[in-house]
Amino acid sequence: MSISAESDQSCRRCGTSHPPSAYVNTRGGRRVQLAVCPACLDDPTIPRHTHILCAECGDLCPIDGPITYRNLFCAPCAQQRDRAFRRTYRQQPAEKRKRLVYHVATRYGLSAARYDALMDQQGGRCAVCGGPPTGQGRLHVDHDHATSLVRGLLCHDCNTGIGSLKDDLSILRAAVAYLERQSGR
DSSP: OOOOGGGOEEOTTTOOEEOGGGGEEOGGGSOEEOSSOHHHHTOTTSOTTTEEEOTTTOOEEEOOSSOSGGGGSOHHHHHHHHHHHHHHHHTSHHHHHHHHHHHHHHHHOOOHHHHHHHHHHTTTSOTTTOOOOOTTTSOEEEEOTTTOOEEEEEOHHHHHHHHHTTTOHHHHHHHHHHHHHHHTO
16 A cells, blocks of 8 residues: 555655655654654755754754754754643653652652552541542642651642641641631621
C-alpha cells in the first residue's frame, strides 16, 4: 500500500511535500514531529552557531541559551511544546499516582503501601471531618511539625485549618470556645 499525495505534509519553509515519516526526528533521544523537511533542517547556509531553523514554525531564529534538543525549536515554540506535553502527561492516572508516591516518600518518608493503608483505615475520607478529598482531589498527609511523624490523612480544608492554627491545641481550644460563644447568641 502506498502513501497517497493527500497524506503528504508540506514543509513550512520550502513548501515541498514529503511523506509524514520524513518529518520525524529522534535528535536528543526524544521522538519529535517536525514542521520542516530534513533538507531545510540541514541547510548549510544557516549560521548554526548563532541561529536555528525552528522545526515548528519554520523561521530562522537566534539561539538563546545552551544547545540542547530544544534547539530544534525557537524558544517560544519549545516552551509551547513543553507546556502541552506536561499538561497531557500529568493528566494520566498512572503519572498522577507516580507523582503522589514520590511526593509522600520524599517529603514524609511514607511508602506507597503505608499511604494506601492509611487511606483504607480511614475509609478514603478525612480523619477530621470524615468528608471526601477536596482541593486537588486527594487526601493530604498531616504530620507533626515538631517530630515529623505522620498523624493521618486530611482533606485540603482541614489540613489548611490545622496548619493555620499552627498545630497549637491552645489556639484550637480557643477557636472552639469562640465558636461556641458565638453560636449561643
